[in-house]
Amino acid sequence: MSNHNTPAAEPAIEPTAADAAAAAAAATATAAAKPAAPAPDAVETDDAIPAPRATDMPDTATADQDVATWITKEAGNRRIPYDRARLERAIDRVHAEFPQLDIADYKRSVFGFVERKDAVNADDLVDHLIREAEARVDVAAPEWEIFAARLYLHRLYKRASRNRFYDTEQKYGSYVGLQESLADRNVYSNDILRAYSKEELVEAGKMIDPGRDKLFAYNGLYLLATRYLATDTSRAVYELPQERWLTIALYLMQDEKPRERRMQLVGEAYWALSNLYMTVATPTLQNAGKIGGQLSSCFIDTVDDSLQGIYDSNTDIARVSKGGGGVGAYLGYVRSSGSAIRGVPNSSGGVVPWIKQLNNTAVSVDQLGQRKGAVAVYLDVWHRDIEAFLDLRLNNGDQRLRAHDVFTSVCIPDLFMEAVERRGDWYLFDPHEVKRIKGWYLQDFFDEKRGEGTFRKKYEEVVADERIARKTVKAIDIFKRIMVSQLETGNPFMFYRDEVNRKNPNKHAGMVYSSNLCTEILQNMSPTRMMQEIISGNQIVTTRQAGDFVVCNLSSVNLGRAVLPQEDQGDLITDVLERLIPIQVRMLDNVIDLNDLPVPQATITNRKYRAIGLGTFGWHHLLAQKGIHWNTPEAEDFSDELYERINFLTVQASMELAKEKGTYSAFLGSDWHNGEYFRARDYNSSKWLELSAQVAVNGVRNGWLLAVAPNMSTAQIAGSTASIDPIYSAFYYEEKKDYRRPVAAPGLSLETWPYYEKGAYKVDQFASVRQNARRQRHVDQSISFNFYVPSTIRASTLLELHMTAWREGLKTTYYVRSNDIDIAECEWCSS
Incomplete structure (x- = not known):
């Protein structure tokens, strides 16, 4: 795009x-x-x-x-x-x-x-x-x-x-005047004017450094100016780039105590943003300090198996889409086609009609005409509707059974991948029938270890129960349908549920059934259910039991700038991570309290777990500057080393924040509390053991900490490469309506050209998987990880790519992006 x-x-x-x-x-x-x-x-x-x-x-x-x-x-x-x-x-x-x-x-x-x-x-x-x-x-x-x-x-x-x-010639005018003027025009909210004195805002205005505007390349500056800077209704320019960074800093720090330290924290946040060492999520970039709009990107809903639950979820998803959020919707509880309703057999239409409703919601409820809503739907691979689900986005077949505007994702247990490996049978069930006969749902269990655990025992118990109807298929045939859909549409995304739940630091408080729109958020989930509806005079009072409606608050480190030697107060330092990550974690944590979320149960969940998603972008940019080729063990080792360090600093920052403000409410009994989080990742060095002991005593402020999102727009603004992806090409021409514009990789030069020369479709995808597996160990949630393959790739090669991702311990994979490159140009997939 x-x-x-x-x-x-x-x-x-x-x-x-x-x-x-x-x-x-x-x-x-x-x-x-x-x-x-x-x-x-x-x-x-x-x-x-x-x-x-x-x-x-x-x-x-x-x-x-x-x-x-x-x-x-x-x-x-x-x-x-x-x-x-x-x-x-x-x-x-x-x-x-x-x-x-x-x-x-x-x-x-x-x-x-x-x-x-x-x-x-x-x-x-x-x-x-x-x-x-x-x-x-x-x-x-x-x-x-x-x-x-x-x-x-x-x-x-x-x-x-x-x-x-x-x-x-002044470049920037009065910052106080800007706040007052745009508040009068109902562009800015009054929050900053209420929270800060005029003297403090004058002091803040002096922080503005116009010289940092020179860090922008044209396309990033243009994107920032046309999409995110505050304008009036006529789109006239008022706010300038440094004023957007300062407004975000002031807004996020408005409730910090004591007041004497607050301006110092504002200065740190402005330093981090204005130097492009980090970026905030696009809703925060768009809405902080302005009237209306929430600050979070990602939401996940669990759809209950009832008419009321399904329509309530549809309404909640519409409200999130209206506010600019992307939604993941888990439909594994919804009964399959042909299931009984109120005891009448063959009454249910299954998940497809409800997904089509969500498809219509995604199209109808757009974000003020700027873009349509975005919804990803998740279904378990043992659900009896899985075959129809995998065909939802195909261009052929019965279009009445298609939903082209949602994104599909499959929840996959280890047991299924083992069946694919041995070319064994796989069984599909109706979740409603399983619940009625067994008293539990299959999806409420997972395998605690590779090759053994509760899920496979429960699955085998269902298979052995002759009272439960099932459809028998070959696991490899299901996987073929997955790959056909991926090469045609890029979907479904893959969600490896056992690995996700094994590494969930809050497994004591719930289950993770699916992920979000971009497959990087993994948090406890549960459906919201209506408890009662009563008439009180002329009012109808509805009571709902709030489930865990997942929210994640994102921001990203710009690896292309923050992990390089820097001048700091006249001294050359290795990088800025030690200074950057504490202020970034504080900013993310403050988003939780300042957020005006469109769904009440999302607010409850947000404050219960205080989850954040500190991520990164600019990985390929950083490799090029470091002189490291993508397809090398050196890149894998560097990924391991860097993300372990980022994780350490993030856990430490959240722990320090907990000492100051308290832990999240579900901390006791978590893997953070009992030390299992550190043991499961083989963190055995003295510094990690010391941090683990400190966390056990002081807690952490946030239930989840790291998540690497696609962040393409904010990476473009910051002049770096998106997420952990390889660049599309070192240099190419982008076709516009009336001209062609050249696009060069960030920091492209004759020196960096060799490290960019192999673009996304030519770098070794198996090397990418290994690199990402080393990174995934240090990320408590997940990573938006794409495959880049030729459209003519052999099925056996694509299958092996997926099997490798699963074996290496990836929790999710995102798009399979295919391109009509000559298979002969694909060294990694032609050997």
Whole structure:
């Protein structure tokens, strides 16, 4: 999915000389004053180059025959003569930062674009300047991407200064004034103004460092500006990038005590965000400090096997989608097709009709028209509807049985994978019938060890019970259907339920039945059930027993920046992880208390477990900078070492936070409490043993800590590679509606090219699995892990890839992304 659209031109107007002088005088007289609103008919200038000073303003009444080209503004109602020298000076000022770039051809193209026309709109000129810079990005000159960012940045500065009436050369205006102005316009909430004094906000405004805007590449800056910066209803620019980071920091730290330390924590959060050492989840990035919207990305619901439960879940999922959250829905309790309803056999339509309802909800309840809702549905591989479920997204067959807008995921026990290995039989059951006859559900059990445990005993007990109807299939045939669907649609995702529950640090308090939309969240789940519904006067009072409705609060370390030597107060340090992770954990923990969630049982679960998902992105970027090839044992060893360190620092940070604020309510009896969490991961070094002892005494603040999400958008904003994925290609061209733009890997140079040369479809997927298995040991939840395969891959190779993932202890796998590359180019899958 592309986010690299060319900036849309906007109408423009430029203040008169008198207006400019008056605004400048007012800004000088009171720097912290609230910005005045522009006149109702005024919108911003789109000129990326400095306007002529009022005293030097050309006479716009000059006769047309004396001017070859006009620069038009204000929808063509105002114009100034084109001045080549002035345009050249503006280009030269940007070029001064990048003297290595050959600017001559760029200038010729820009001058030609202007001078062959009678009139050029100012917005179109800026668009052309940016596009021409982007078009020159290549392996030898990737700096053109930053050149384009500088042009776009100046445009943002100029628009914001015009709308807020301060001098563009200041770059940033009054932060207090911005808060007051956007609160008046119902863009910002009043939370920050209520929580902080004016003096504190003035102090916060002094933290802003405009120089950190230079960390952005163009496509990341453009995505941030067009999707996440606060604007008014006319989309006019007010908030600038550093103000978004500062607003997030202030919002997340508003309830910190004592107040004397609060501004220090705001400064730490701003430092982490503005240096692009980390990013917050997109809902937090979008909504923090603004009116409306919640801060969390991921939710998981457990659908009860009742008409009321099914429709209540549909409503809850709609409310989450409306607020911008992605949802995973577990349907393993819902009775299968042909099951009895109220004792009448062959009455149930099974899970497919209910999934189609969820499909309609995902399409109908969008996020303010920006994108449709996103729902992943999970089903156990022993459920009698599994075959129809695996066909849900196929393009052939009966379309009445298809649901193309949901994402399918299969919950798989070890026993099934063993049956696939030996090409054995597999049995499908109706969960309702199992419950009626046996008194329990199969999904409520798991194997405590590889090759032995409670689940397989219960499964064999059901198989042996002749009262229970079953369908007998070959396990390999089910797996073939899984792979056919994956190559056609990318789904189903895989959820290895036994490994998930074995490594669940809160198994004392529940079960994990499925994951979320992106397969990285693994937390205890249970359905919400209606207890009673009574009439009280003119009111209907409904009582529901809240289940565990999973919420996860995400943010990610930018490995491409945070795990490299850094200048810190004049000293060179190895990296910033020791300083970064404690503030990141605190920010995530504060999201829990500040969140305004759309579903009440989600709020209850969120506060019960206080789960967070600290993740990472920029893995391939980091490997390239470290000079480590993807397909090597060195990459596997580095993955193991780095994620163990991240895990240690995260557990330590949550423990320190627990000492300050208390543990999550379900801590006692957890694997954190009894030390099993550390033993299960073979953490036997002295530092881990010491931390384990400290955790047993002090607790941890958060029931789950780590989860690696796809985070493609935020990685793009931060100028790095997504998640733990390999890049698509070191260098390629992205097709737009009316032009092609080159896309280069982050930090691409002749030195890093060899480490990027093999893109996602050419790196060894078995090496990726091994690398991810080493990482997974240190992640208490899971990792959004994709397979990249040619569409012509042999079934035996794809099967072995899945078997390897299971054997290596991966908890989940995400998309199988296929590409029509020549099989001969695929070294790892052709041998």
